[in-house]
Amino acid sequence: MTAPSLESLVADARNALGTPADRIGPRTDAAPRFELFNGPNSICSQKVRAVLAQHQIPYLSHSMDMFAGQTYLPPYVRLRMHGCDSLGGPLMEVHTGSTSVSHGGCDPAVVPTLVDWQTRQVIVDSKRICLYLDAEIEPSRQLRPRHLEDLIDAQLGIVDNLPNYQMLGGKPPGIDTRPASQHGKTGIELARGKVARCERYLAEYPDDPTMVRAYSAKRAKELTAAERLFGVDAMRAAYDKAESACADLEQLLRGRSTEWLLDDRFTMADLYWAIELLRMQNLGAQSFWTNGKRPAVASFAERVRSLPPLRSAILDWPGANF
Known part of the structure; x- marks a missing residue:
């Protein structure tokens, strides 16, 4: 059986969403090189x-409703699997609370997914996409300059492995400070809803090896999330881990001799931390640094709110906040 072309994979994913793409960034006569399937409130x-906004890269944006299950639509999963398989690693079957592909494998039913029409690649994993896009920019403007790669990568690793999924879906220790829309949710029902979606599609595609592999892995992952991630002890550990990271960030900010975290120019480390702090604030976890608790983090969190890339990609992006 002939493998579907990239054109047909993308066309099927577009059609499944049923809405036209938005053209984002500087206007050019040519069709954008990049096409991004993404979720408004997906931190990844x-x-x-x-990164696209920072570098003013034009692209086509397909906005996907994660809570309505659009990332589970079979045509999108098939496109996503093309990217997962290109990585050569396993699919993720155990949920660690991290969104990092390097910690467990590729998830076939999440966002973002980037299509590069010039190189004809389907690229998955947000960190990998960010670095891929940044490498296309002239060195003087890159967010990950060569002389700082190791220091930047260390910070990206910290942020990439914070328990955002647990903090979004699970009940915080003590008072529930999340947005009102999240009150009463324990995370377990969210994960079990995802398990049910996978079971429905497994029943629909029993003879399709790609779909069986994708939905079986995703079902296993979300089942472990329901069983392990949202208990009282697990949630306490998640919040402790997030606050500990903020404490380390406070020390790093206080000890720096540069304008930004690692350099006098804004780097990928600043961008990742800025987005993480915006997410924590959106989820009501700003107590990690407010009321004089961590003044350097508080100052950094306030400063980044005015940055144009953060405003256009998150703060002013429709549906980006809960």
Whole structure:
């Protein structure tokens, strides 16, 4: 059986969403090189959109409703699997609370997914996409300059492995400070809803090896999330981990001799931390640094709110906040 072309994979994913793409960024006569499938309130999508905005790269944006299950639509999963398979690693079957592909494998039913029409690649994993886009820019403007690669990568690793999924879906220790729309939710029902979606599609595509592999892995992942991630002890550990990271950031900010976190120019480390702090604030976790608790983090969090890439990709992006 002949493998579907990239054109047909993308066309099927577009048609499944049923809405036209938005053209984002500087206007040119040529069709944009990049096409991005993303979720407004997906923190991983926000990172990619912020890099695109920082570099003023035009692209086509397909906005996907994660809570309505659009990332589980079979044509999108088939496109996503094309990207997962190109990585050569496993699919993620155990949910660690991290969104990092390097910690467990590729998830076939999440965003973002980037299509590069010039190189004809489907690229998955937000960190990989961000670095891929940044490498296309002239060195003097890159967010990950060569002489700072190791320091930047260390910070990206910290942020990439913070428990955002647990903090979004699970009940915080003590008072529930999340937005009103999240009150009463424990995370377990969210994960079990995803398990049910996978089971529905497994029943629909029993003879399709690609779909069986994708939905089986996703079902296993979300089942472990429901069983392990949202208990009282697990949520306490998640919030402790997030606050500890903020404490380390406070020390790093206080000890720096540069305008930004690692350099006098804004880097990918600043961008990742900025988006993380915006997400924590959106989820009501700003107590990690407010009321004089961590003044350097508080100052950084306030400063980045005025940055144009953060405003256009997150703060002013429709549906980006809960």
